[in-house]
Amino acid sequence: MSSTRRSAASRRARVDAEPSSTLEIPPQFRPLLFGHPALDFGMAMRRIFQLIVMAAALFAASGDRALAQSQIPALREAQPEPKAAPVRRPLRAGKAARAARLDTLYEALAKSPNQAIAKIVEAKIEALNLQSGSATADLLMVRARSMIEAKDSKLAFELLDSVVEIAPNFAEARAQRATLYYVTKNIPAALADLRVVLAREPRHYGALTGLGVILQEIGEDKRALEAFRRALAINPYLDTVPDMVKKLEVQVEGRDI
Numbered sequence: 001m002s003s004t005r006r007s008a009a010s011r012r013a014r015v016d017a018e019p020s021s022t023l024e025i026p027p028q029f030r031p032l033l034f035g036h037p038a039l040d041f042g043m044a045m046r047r048i049f050q051l052i053v054m055a056a057a058l059f060a061a062s063g064d065r066a067l068a069q070s071q072i073p074a075l076r077e078a079q080p081e082p083k084a085a086p087v088r089r090p091l092r093a094g095k096a097a098r099a100a101r102l103d104t105l106y107e108a109l110a111k112s113p114n115q116a117i118a119k120i121v122e123a124k125i126e127a128l129n130l131q132s133g134s135a136t137a138d139l140l141m142v143r144a145r146s147m148i149e150a151k152d153s154k155l156a157f158e159l160l161d162s163v164v165e166i167a168p169n170f171a172e173a174r175a176q177r178a179t180l181y182y183v184t185k186n187i188p189a190a191l192a193d194l195r196v197v198l199a200r201e202p203r204h205y206g207a208l209t210g211l212g213v214i215l216q217e218i219g220e221d222k223r224a225l226e227a228f229r230r231a232l233a234i235n236p237y238l239d240t241v242p243d244m245v246k247k248l249e250v251q252v253e254g255r256d257i
Contacts, residue, residue, distance in 0.1 A: 095133075102128055106203050109235055118237040129204070132170040137163045141173060148176065153184055171200040175207050187214060205235040212244065222252050 105125045112118035132138050144159035157180060163173040178193035191214060197207040212227035225248040228241050 098128060098131070102203075106234060110233070112237065115237045118235065122235065129172045129175075129201075132163070132167040132173070134167045134170075137167040137170060137173070140166070141170075141176070144173075144176060148180060153180060156180055169200065171197045171204065175204060175210075178207070178210060182210065182214065187218070190214060203234050205231040205238060208234070209238060209241055212241075216244070216248070221248055224248060225252050 102125065105121055105128070109118060109121040109125065112121060130138070130141060132141065140159050140163045144156050144163065147153075147156035147159060157177070160173055160177040160180065163170060164177065167173065174193040175197045178190045178197065181187070181190035181193065190210070194207050194211045194214075197204055198211070201207075208227050208231035212224045212231065215221075215224035215227060225245065228245045228248065231238055232241055232245065
């Protein structure tokens, strides 16, 4: 019996001497963690666990902010660069440029050394004269010229009337319509359109030639001769016009003699 008691006492002594496996809280931190020395150990452990969770949350939040800040430059670099403005093709020459170009061409036409060169310059002048400044008017003009060649006068008139309405300052539309009026024997209407054309472009040798033809037909030989001479001064290589001038010179100027 005495030996049993000695064994139990010995075991208690060893337990007291061995270090505790539970968490040892320093005395100076116990009031902070427990609030009061009388609080039980379980409550203390719960507080420690709560503090650990809060610290982990704060660390995770700060880590997320740092990660986000580190990714901002990368995101900014990944943003697509603004596209360059599309290169626009130059628009059709303005009125001033077109007028200057026509001045140069008319001067070259008057000084052309031969008919071959004159025909090349003529083509350039006529191409500029067909530019109205309106894409719609230009398209209608192409169709109207096709109808004139096809001898569809009715549709040609409708198209030319639309062009004149859309682009009232487009002299070439009236020049084409004057030709159509002449072909359909509407001389007053043809003369009216030719007057408008020559008021806007006095160098339009086609309109001057057409005016001369009409004036000759109605017996106005002197005025017809003037119109033909003006046309030849602008374009010396007009077909048939030199022969008309010679004939009228005999009739008009010979009669005066």
